[in-house]
Every structure is written in C-alpha cells, then in structure tokens.
Amino acid sequence: MKRENKRMLMLSVSAVLLLVPVGVAQAELRIDFSQTGGPVEAGFQGYFADNDQPDTFTAQDFTAFGTTITVKPSWAPDATPQTTDMMDRGNNDGITDHVDLLRDWIATDNRQPGDPMTLTISGLPAGTYSWLSYHHDNHMQRGVFDVTVTDATGSVTTTDIQITDTRTSGVVNFEDMARFTTTIVSDGTEPVTLVFHLHPPSSTQTSAQLMNGFEIALLHNPLAMLPSPADEATDVPRNVVLNWTPGGFAGQHDVYFGSSFDNVNDATNIDPIGPDKVYRARQGVNSYTVSERLDFGQTYYWRIDEVNDVNPDSPWIGDVWSFTVEPIAYPIPGTSITVTASSSNSANEGLKIPSTARGWMTAVYCTAT
Numbered sequence: 001m002k003r004e005n006k007r008m009l010m011l012s013v014s015a016v017l018l019l020v021p022v023g024v025a026q027a028e029l030r031i032d033f034s035q036t037g038g039p040v041e042a043g044f045q046g047y048f049a050d051n052d053q054p055d056t057f058t059a060q061d062f063t064a065f066g067t068t069i070t071v072k073p074s075w076a077p078d079a080t081p082q083t084t085d086m087m088d089r090g091n092n093d094g095i096t097d098h099v100d101l102l103r104d105w106i107a108t109d110n111r112q113p114g115d116p117m118t119l120t121i122s123g124l125p126a127g128t129y130s131w132l133s134y135h136h137d138n139h140m141q142r143g144v145f146d147v148t149v150t151d152a153t154g155s156v157t158t159t160d161i162q163i164t165d166t167r168t169s170g171v172v173n174f175e176d177m178a179r180f181t182t183t184i185v186s187d188g189t190e191p192v193t194l195v196f197h198l199h200p201p202s203s204t205q206t207s208a209q210l211m212n213g214f215e216i217a218l219l220h221n222p223l224a225m226l227p228s229p230a231d232e233a234t235d236v237p238r239n240v241v242l243n244w245t246p247g248g249f250a251g252q253h254d255v256y257f258g259s260s261f262d263n264v265n266d267a268t269n270i271d272p273i274g275p276d277k278v279y280r281a282r283q284g285v286n287s288y289t290v291s292e293r294l295d296f297g298q299t300y301y302w303r304i305d306e307v308n309d310v311n312p313d314s315p316w317i318g319d320v321w322s323f324t325v326e327p328i329a330y331p332i333p334g335t336s337i338t339v340t341a342s343s344s345n346s347a348n349e350g351l352k353i354p355s356t357a358r359g360w361m362t363a364v365y366c367t368a369t
C-alpha cells in the first residue's frame with residue numbers, strides 16, 4: 001500500500017505545482033559537490049571537501065525550506081583515506097552545460113576499501129520531497145551502482161544505475177547523463193539516508209561510485225501521510241488514537257473509519273456524520289480518538305481526506321489505511337500452567353487476571369481441591 005501511496009503522490013504533483021507561486025519560498029536544496037575553493041554551479045550551494053582527506057568530509061549546514069539542513073557523507077568503517085574522493089576533472093572533454101556542477105564529484109574509490117558511501121541528510125521538515133542526483137564523469141568512470149533510500153516510509157533499493165562518462169562513451173548532452181530520481185518522505189525528526197553501493201569493479205574505469213551533486217525539492221504533497229498506527233500495523237491496542245501528518249494545503253480533515261474496506265473507501269463528505277458513522281468527523285486537529293473499544297483481532301480501515309474550503313481542488317482524497325487489533329490470545333511460553341485455588345476462599349474472591357489475558361483464561365479449567 002505504501003508503494004501505491006508514493007505513486008499517487010507523484011501523480012498529484014503536476015496539479016499541485018500550478019498552485020504554488022514561483023519564488024515564494026526556498027523550496028529546493030541544491031548541492032554541488034566541489035573541491036574546496038572550486039567553482040559552484042549557479043543556483044547551487046557548495047559542499048566542499050579535499051580529495052583523500054577524510055577529516056574534511058564534515059557535516060555541513062545549508063539553508064533551505066526555511067530551516068537548516070545538514071549533509072554528511074560517510075564511508076564503510078574500514079575505509080582508507082584514499083577512498084574518500086572529491087575529484088575535480090576540470091573540463092578537458094568539452095561538455096558545455098552545467099560544467100561547474102559536473103566537473104567535480106564526491107566518490108568512493110573502490111580500489112581501496114570504503115564501499116558503500118552513505119549520505120545522511122538531517123533537518124528536513126516533515127513532508128514529501130523529490131530527489132534528483134547526477135552521476136556523470138566527464139572523463140572515463142562508468143561503473144554501475146545500487147542505492148538504498150531509507151526515509152519515514154521505510155527502505156527502498158534501486159539497482160543497476162549506470163554512471164555515464166564522456167571520454168569513453170561520448171556522452172556530452174546534459175539530458176543524456178546519468179541521474180537517480182526518487183521520492184523521499186521526512187517525518188521531520190529522523191534523518192533520511194541514501195546508501196550508494198558500487199557493483200564490484202571490472203576495470204579501472206568502473207572503480208568509482210561518484211555523484212556530482214543533488215537536488216531536493218518540496219512537493220507540497222496535498223495528501224495526509226505518515227499514518228499512526230502505521231498502515232497494516234498489527235497488535236494495535238483496543239483503544240486507539242489515529243494520527244497523521246497533514247497535507248500541504250489542509251485546513252481541516254475528514255475522518256472516515258470502519259471495519260469494512262469498501263465502506264471506508266466509498267464514503268464521502270455528503271454521508272451522515274457522527275462518531276457512530278463511517279464518516280466520523282470534520283475537524284482541525286490531525287488526531288482522532290476512536291470512541292468505541294475495538295474488537296480483538298479485527299482489521300479496521302481509515303481514511304483522511306484533506307479539506308480546505310478556499311481551495312477549489314479540495315478535498316484531497318486520502319489512501320485507505322488499515323490496522324489490526326491485538327489478538328484475543330497470545331501464545332503462552334512454556335508447556336503448562338498450574339492454577340491452584342482453595343475451597344476455603346470466599347465466594348467473591350477470585351484470580352485477578354489482566355484484561356489482555358482474559359481471552360486465553362477462558363480455556364483453562366480449574367478444579368477446586
């Protein structure tokens with residue numbers, strides 16, 4: 001369901017961008033990996049370090065999204081200094097576009113231990129972002145790599161990305177150069193990491209995992225996201241509070257909840273509303289306490305539609321999320337349980353059993369002695 005969610009977000013982007021005035025906020029972080037003192041691409045901020053000098057690959061702060069974003073590369077624990085590359089090729093091979101971005105790159109030189117390289121990005125406000133990174137050498141490196149992105153939705157690995165080069169492959173057009181794109185989601189707290197893993201080199205020309213720079217853009221996702229309980233969560237307590245991160249335009253939230261996927265999926269804001277209906281509430285806060293005590297083992301479905309009465313695109317229909325309440329019986333460690341009781345006990349004296357154990361206690365037979 002998360003996959004589906006991401007796809008829906010991507011589809012909604014083009015419509016949303018039309019609503020965002022250009023230049024209102026610094027809605028992008030553009031980083032050009034460059035040697036210290038080297039040229040920085042127009043419109044980018046420079047991450048600077050010195051080739052083969054691990055101490056210079058520090059956590060560096062950048063301004064974007066109205067806050068401070070920190071970028072920190074790191075390599076495998078056994079990395080040698082010689083693997084921490086920040087190369088500047090100059091422009092001997094005659095590319096003409098975005099020269100200051102492409103001429104220099106951060107890399108793992110896999111002729112020494114160091115793979116994989118991890119890029120840790122901290123401080124991203126909660127939201128959905130696009131990621132675009134460039135992987136081109138205007139000399140002769142052309143290895144293949146995988147990248148694992150870990151964000152608030154989990155980890156996704158993209159495999160077999162082919163680095164492009166100019167000297168051997170003749171790639172000179174910016175549009176033809178290798179890039180990696182994805183969508184990343186920040187919960188506003190945990191860093192986002194990207195782990196770049198080069199396929200084993202077959203020659204000197206495939207020995208570097210390199211990145212010229214990257215761009216992160218806020219997508220102003222209009223949909224509710226990051227549900228809690230998480231989508232498809234199990235073992236959820238019977239008293240549940242629903243939470244979510246609001247979409248970018250939300251003023252209010254329509255809450256739909258029930259034990260039928262179809263009923264929740266099909267409900268609309270012209271249905272009857274109330275705490276005993278599928279359409280539970282229209283409210284301003286991004287949290288909803290389910291009033292009834294839920295059934296053991298039952299799967300429930302819920303949906304948050306984002307509402308903004310002054311926006312003609314409202315409401316933005318959310319995904320249907322689900323969770324399953326804790327089971328009626330937990331497996332009991334061990335093979336047997338001995339219960340003893342005395343016939344001399346008073347009639348109203350009994351075993352005190354916690355509520356979560358009542359289910360299995362109904363199957364225990366006690367014999368007074």
Ligand SMILES: [Ca+2]
Binds near residue numbers: 100
């Ligand atoms: Ca540069």
Ligand SMILES: [Ca+2]
Binds near residue numbers: 084
């Ligand atoms: Ca090196």
Ligand SMILES: [Ca+2]
Binds near residue numbers: 032102
């Ligand atoms: Ca660069």
